[in-house]
Amino acid sequence: MTTVVVGAGPTGLFTAIALARRGHDVLVIDRDPGPAGNLTWRRRGVMQFAHAHTFRGPVVDALQAEIPGGVDLLVGAGATVVRADDGTAVALRCRRELFERVLRAVASRQHRLTMVTGHVDRVVLDGHRAVGVRVHGTRVSADLVIDASGRAGRMSRGVGHVGESAPCGAAYVTRQYRLRDVTAGGPVNGPIGLSLSLSGYFAVAFVHDNGTFSITITHDGTDPRLRLLRHAAVHEAAVRAIPMLAEWIDRAEPITPVLPGAGLHNSYRQQVDDNGRPMVPGLIAVGDSVCTTTPLAGRGVTLAFRQAQALVELLHRRPRDPVTVAVQFDAWCRDHVRPWFLDHVHCDGERLRRWAGGDIDLRRRLPSDLVVAAAGADASLRAEVAAYERMQALPSDLDRLQQRALAVYASGWRPPLAAGPTRAELGELCAQCATGQPVPL
Ligand SMILES: Cc1cc2nc3c(=O)[nH]c(=O)nc-3n(C[C@H](O)[C@H](O)[C@H](O)COP(=O)(O)OP(=O)(O)OC[C@H]3O[C@@H](n4cnc5c(N)ncnc54)[C@H](O)[C@@H]3O)c2cc1C
Incomplete structure (x- = not known):
């Protein structure tokens, strides 16, 4: 055979x-x-x-x-x-x-x-x-x-x-760096490195091997000014405006161009x-x-x-x-x-709605990422979302936690945002940087 x-x-x-x-x-x-x-x-x-x-x-x-x-x-x-x-x-x-x-x-x-x-x-x-x-x-x-x-x-x-x-509804730029001192990286908040949720977009420092890491900024692609992030100087200014990411690139040299992706x-x-x-x-x-x-x-x-x-x-x-x-x-x-696949379609659709300014919709089934995030407010959920997070259980495993997660959001709690510009401010920063105007940091 x-x-x-x-x-x-x-x-x-x-x-x-x-x-x-x-x-x-x-x-x-x-x-x-x-x-x-x-x-x-x-x-x-x-x-x-x-x-x-x-x-x-x-x-x-x-x-x-x-x-x-x-x-x-x-x-x-x-x-x-x-x-x-x-x-x-x-x-x-x-x-x-x-x-x-x-x-x-x-x-x-x-x-x-x-x-x-x-x-x-x-x-x-x-x-x-x-x-x-x-x-x-x-x-x-x-x-x-x-x-x-x-x-x-x-x-x-x-x-x-x-x-x-x-559609995933994500446009992104990513760039790889190498730490000058491979033992001295920047801040991390999870297994992959540093994941930051900001107002209207995400920013991540992915820790790799041999002192290398990538910085990725992901948004919904609707603000044309964010396309300027593909230019190295604009990307650098944007990363520096996010304090925890700035700590990473302060200690490193870029080893690739800025790579854009979308669609x-x-x-x-x-x-x-x-x-x-x-x-x-x-x-x-x-x-x-x-x-x-x-x-x-x-x-x-x-x-x-x-x-x-x-x-x-x-x-x-x-x-x-x-x-x-x-x-x-x-x-x-x-x-x-x-x-x-279905879980991602649901999460991506709801994320796009929130990135466009919508609030969490308490009348509908929460997407998995929000059930997981609710563990940030209700510690009793932490152990229960772990199996999903590790992909040891299917997304349906989270169904039994819907009501408890909804209660968290009904109380008014929302996942905390990291320090850094909002998406509109980031767009403004990109536009200013591209036209050579001084960028307020
Ligand atoms: C931007 C981005 C970031 C990602 N990040 C992650 C991540 O962090 N973690 C994760 O787990 N997954 C991630 N993924 C997904 C991951 O990259 C894919 O799941 C993975 O590449 C799948 O591997 P594959 O071998 O099925 O396909 P591929 O990696 O696409 O490999 C296909 C191979 O087939 C060959 N090929 C295709 N057509 C032909 C042909 N006609 N004749 C001969 N050879 C052919 C290609 O040359 C290639 O070598 C990411 C995907 C994207 C787009």
């Missing part, structure tokens, strides 16, 4: 390694040739590659389960695992580039796994059934094709349901037809090819690895029956992945 995995991103590599370790022969095809030694890895086609990433605890658990020694390799390369008091991993602090370099290194040594460089033009069909892929005009035959081509992958688009989609969607793709049969027998999508969620929450790789683990288990149980596996995998995704 030959399995072709299209895409050597986190999902494709993780899936391929886990399958090969179970004795399957796997060919991984990616258009990206991989890093050239220690030179900067220019990863075209994965727009988020140099953007801020943080990895949630379940990513560590999945690596430990499927890639023995993988976490040690990451830590040896400079990543840090943040653990809760009970020892549970809650975050892996590491740049995306380092994460992928380590996965690639493991994959390149994995018995039964072959990696080749090439652009997959399309899936080869025999009737409705996938029987391989076409790479630069050459047919590569396969008993099973796994589509791990990510959010930008076009390979199997058009051969299945379009799926569900809703992302929460999306979910079902893989069976209305009769419950695989849309394309022999082709199974996994990772971002199935579901994307707003990057603000950093859930993408966790959801991708969980899918990969479920798929690999199903395939291992029924190696010669990809049709049944596809049906079972789709059902698993519907139960374990789609709820997160």
Whole structure:
């Protein structure tokens, strides 16, 4: 049985390694040739590659389960695992580039796994059934094709349901820095680093590896002046206007340009037809090819690895029956992945309403982020939201806390805002800075 995995991103590599370790022969095809030694890895086609990433605890658990020694390799390369008091991993602090370099290194040594460089033009069909892929005009035959081509992958688009989609409503700029003294970072308030909610936008310092960190400012994209944040001088002035972020960049040098991003969607793709049969027998999508969620929450790789683990288990149980596996995998995704997609659609919609000036709507079901935030006022909620926060429980686990969280907001309490300009003030600051006027700090 030959399995072709299209895409050597986190999902494709993780899936391929886990399958090969179970004795399957796997060919991984990616258009990206991989890093050239220690030179900067220019990863075209994965727009988020140099953007801020943080990895949630379940990513560590999945690596430990499927890639023995993988976490040690990451830590040896400079990543840090943040653990809760009970020892549970809650975050892996590491740049995306380092994460992928380590996965690639493991994959390149994995018995039964072959990696080749090439652009997959399309899936080869025999009737409705996938029987391989076409790479630069050459047919590569396969008993099973796994589509791990990510959010930008076009390979199997058009051969299945379009799926569900809703805008994340987030425009952002991000820039990486390196601390001058790697032991002396700025303030932190959580596992990923420093997360600040300001009036009408978010600002985050993501702590990475080897003294590196990213500063990301996210807004709803409606104020055209905030587009100026992509200019280094404007970005610097904006970051300096937020006191806790200023402490971070005071101690560091930028190592990338300011990278802008926008137009992302929460999306979910079902893989069976209305009769419950695989849309394309022999082709199974996994990772971002199935579901994307707003990057603000950093859930993408966790959801991708969980899918990969479920798929690999199903395939291992029924190696010669990809049709049944596809049906079972789709059902698993519907139960374990789609709820997160729906959760993000709800949270993003309500966040946009609040960023536009609306108050928390006490007549409607609270979005999960507000149920979690209510624990800031009602300490008895803290332990109860932890399972959701760690993604050990589905969003529906928070339903039982709705009334208590609503009571918190009915009392008039609101999540505290960090010191710094409001969104309107930030827009003004950007405009002034861009025209060379003195910026009041
Ligand atoms: C701005 C941003 C920030 C994010 N931050 C976080 C975060 O902090 N934490 C988190 O967990 N998640 C985050 N995510 C989500 C995370 O990046 C994705 O979940 C993750 O990349 C999914 O991995 P993947 O392997 O499925 O897809 P990808 O990473 O997109 O990899 C797909 C691979 O397929 C290859 N490919 C595509 N088409 C073809 C083809 N036709 N032929 C050959 N090769 C092909 C590509 O070259 C690529 O290597 C973020 C996303 C964005 C956009």
